[in-house]
Amino acid sequence: MGMAQRLGSIGKLLVGMWLAGVTIATFVVIPPYQGLGDAGRIVIVHVPTAWVAVIAFTVSAVYSALYLRRRRPDDDAKATAAAEGGLIFTLLATLTGMVFSQIAWGVFWNWDPRQVTILILLLIYAALFALRSAIDEPERRRRLAAVYSLFAFVTMPFLMFVAPRMAESTLHPNCAFIKGSDCDGITLKIGHVGQLGDQKVQLLGLERQGDIVVAQVKVSTPGLASEAILQPGYDLATRSYTDRPTFPGQRFTLALESVDLERGEARINMEAPGSGLLANQRTLWVFLASNIGFTMLFVWMFLVRSQVLSLEAQIAQRKVALA
Amino acid sequence: MSESTSAIYVSMATVLLVWVTIAIYLARVSARLRSLQRDVRSDPPGSAQRPEETAPQPAVAPDPPSVTADQWTWMAWYAALTYGCVEAPGMLKWLQPHPKAAGQLAG
Numbered sequence: 001m002g003m004a005q006r007l008g009s010i011g012k013l014l015v016g017m018w019l020a021g022v023t024i025a026t027f028v029v030i031p032p033y034q035g036l037g038d039a040g041r042i043v044i045v046h047v048p049t050a051w052v053a054v055i056a057f058t059v060s061a062v063y064s065a066l067y068l069r070r071r072r073p074d075d076d077a078k079a080t081a082a083a084e085g086g087l088i089f090t091l092l093a094t095l096t097g098m099v100f101s102q103i104a105w106g107v108f109w110n111w112d113p114r115q116v117t118i119l120i121l122l123l124i125y126a127a128l129f130a131l132r133s134a135i136d137e138p139e140r141r142r143r144l145a146a147v148y149s150l151f152a153f154v155t156m157p158f159l160m161f162v163a164p165r166m167a168e169s170t171l172h173p174n175c176a177f178i179k180g181s182d183c184d185g186i187t188l189k190i191g192h193v194g195q196l197g198d199q200k201v202q203l204l205g206l207e208r209q210g211d212i213v214v215a216q217v218k219v220s221t222p223g224l225a226s227e228a229i230l231q232p233g234y235d236l237a238t239r240s241y242t243d244r245p246t247f248p249g250q251r252f253t254l255a256l257e258s259v260d261l262e263r264g265e266a267r268i269n270m271e272a273p274g275s276g277l278l279a280n281q282r283t284l285w286v287f288l289a290s291n292i293g294f295t296m297l298f299v300w301m302f303l304v305r306s307q308v309l310s311l312e313a314q315i316a317q318r319k320v321a322l323a
Numbered sequence: 324m325s326e327s328t329s330a331i332y333v334s335m336a337t338v339l340l341v342w343v344t345i346a347i348y349l350a351r352v353s354a355r356l357r358s359l360q361r362d363v364r365s366d367p368p369g370s371a372q373r374p375e376e377t378a379p380q381p382a383v384a385p386d387p388p389s390v391t392a393d394q395w396t397w398m399a400w401y402a403a404l405t406y407g408c409v410e411a412p413g414m415l416k417w418l419q420p421h422p423k424a425a426g427q428l429a430g
Contacts, residue, residue, distance in 0.1 A: 023338060027331070038331035045341050088348060092341050099337045103330060297345065304352050311359040 008303075015300055019293040025286040039103035042096055043277055044287055048294035050093035050118075054160060056086030056298055057125070061153035064146035073317075076142040077309035078302070079149055080132070085301050087125045089294075094118050117159040124152045124159075138316070185257055185269025196254075196270040199247060204229065206259060206266060211237040213259045215266050219247055232256040232268065244271070 026044045063079035066072075097115065098108045109115060128148055135141035186194040188203040195201065204216040213234045220227045226248060233242035234256040244253035247270070258267040278284045 023342075026338065027335065038334050041331070041334040042337050045338050049341065088344065092344060096337050096341065099333060103333065301345070301349060301352070304349065304356055308352055308356045308359060311356070311363060315359065315362065 011296075012300060015293065015296045018289070019297065022286065022290045022293050025289070030283045030286050031280060039100065040277055040283075042100045042103075044283075044290050046093060046096040046100055047287070048291045049089045049096060050160070051291055052294045052298045053086045053089040053093060054156065055295060056082045056089060056302070057153055057156050059302065060086060060149055064149035064153075067142060067146045068150075073138075073142065073313045074306075074310050076146065077313060078306045079146060080309055081302050081306035083125060083128055083149060084305060085298050087122070087129070088301075089298065090118060090122050090125065094122065114164040117163045121156060121159045124155055128152060138313070185255075185267050187258075187265055187267045189263070189265045196268070199252075199270065201254075201268065203266060203268070206261060206264065208236075208261060211235055212242055213256070213261065213266075214243075215256050215259070215268070217254060217268060219254065221248075230254050234259045234266070 022044070026041050030041065030044070032038050032040065060079045060082035063075045063082060067075035067079060094115075097118070101110065101112070101115070102108045128145060131148055132141055132145050135144060186196060186201075188194050188201070190203050190205055193200065193202045200220040202218040202220075204218055207214050207216070213236060214231050215234070217230050217232065218227060219230055228248045230245040230247070231243070232245055232254050234240075235242050236259070239258075241255045241257065244255045246253050253271050255269050255271050256266055257269050260266070278287060
């Protein structure tokens with residue numbers, strides 16, 4: 001066995017052991033998440049699969065560009081292997097997200113902006129393989145697939161990062177990972193009115209009970225069809241919220257993020273279940289380890305698959321030469 | 324089954340779905356790679372063009388199968404998943420703080 005092969009075997013073993021550790025940690029080390037309980041553990045698998053899909057599609061685009069420049073069949077094999085990995089990981093991100101959605105929101109699929117954009121991305125990359133299978137002539141197939149792959153890649157950042165955050169109302173907990181404009185909440189003075197997502201909110205008052213401040217917030221659904229008064233709490237000593245009431249008929253919660261009693265104002269925010277999941281240090285470390293593990297796993301898949309495609313191309317070329 | 328117990332089994336099933344999907348993919352692709360490498364080794368380039376120059380080769384027995392790094396990896400995953408699925412609920416229960424009994428508080 002050559003040195004490269006031996007190193008490869010050791011690398012595979014390490015990836016397996018690393019991911020075995022992550023799997024154990026997912027169920028044993030990290031605590032249940034408040035509001036989601038044990039269902040929050042799915043995030044440790046769900047987010048890395050989506051993350052690896054982004055890496056895979058980027059690798060595919062890079063090799064597609066290299067193919068167009070150098071015209072080496074090996075570059076095409078690598079671009080295809082990476083796109084295939086990306087498609088698998090996108091599918092897994094969608095499926096794990098659907099399970100999370102069922103537990104957190106009560107439905108597998110509710111046409112949330114995030115769900116819609118990932119479905120479109122799946123369809124775009126599935127079309128790449130349909131295109132490849134439809135062209136018999138190898139050189140033409142490689143060239144067209146490389147061009148299509150580059151076009152597909154242009155849509156990826158928009159569909160994965162931009163479009164879901166442009167939506168005014170999404171159940172997807174973006175705030176768990178990136179502080180976006182839709183996740184920053186609003187600061188209201190007593191009596192003032194504002195908007196969180198599609199909900200009208202009005203701060204009616206702030207009442208101090210020892211270290212705890214309780215706010216009275218009137219929330220109204222779109223069209224003012226229904227109104228309710230919620231009372232989120234805030235602990236001045238620990239500077240964190242104490243109670244996050246749920247919006248009527250929904251799984252969103254209303255959180256009090258900061259309070260200034262002298263000025264009579266409070267910062268309130270609307271959170272979807274899952275927001276703030278990574279605030280726990282143990283969860284954060286396992287999450288990072290999972291991301292690293294899945295990335296290494298993708299590299300493994302990519303190397304094996306690109307070798308297969310490369311060998312298949314060589315054999316096909318040889319058969320043509322013999323014929 | 325309580326809602327919490329149900330949620331942890333759903334989480335485990337989801338994680339298992341991910342591993343099984345990737346395992347099937349990697350197993351199939353690795354098997355295909357081994358098969359192609361065998362084909363390439365047994366049929367070097369140009370061999371079919373000069374059959375008269377090729378001396379008959381003595382029959383060589385294929386390499387005996389051995390436990391590869393891949394197989395060790397699957398075993399490690401299997402062990403981890405089994406451990407996770409069987410032991411996690413018990414561990415979680417064990418990790419939760421136990422309230423003291425009334426007698427202990429009074430005493």
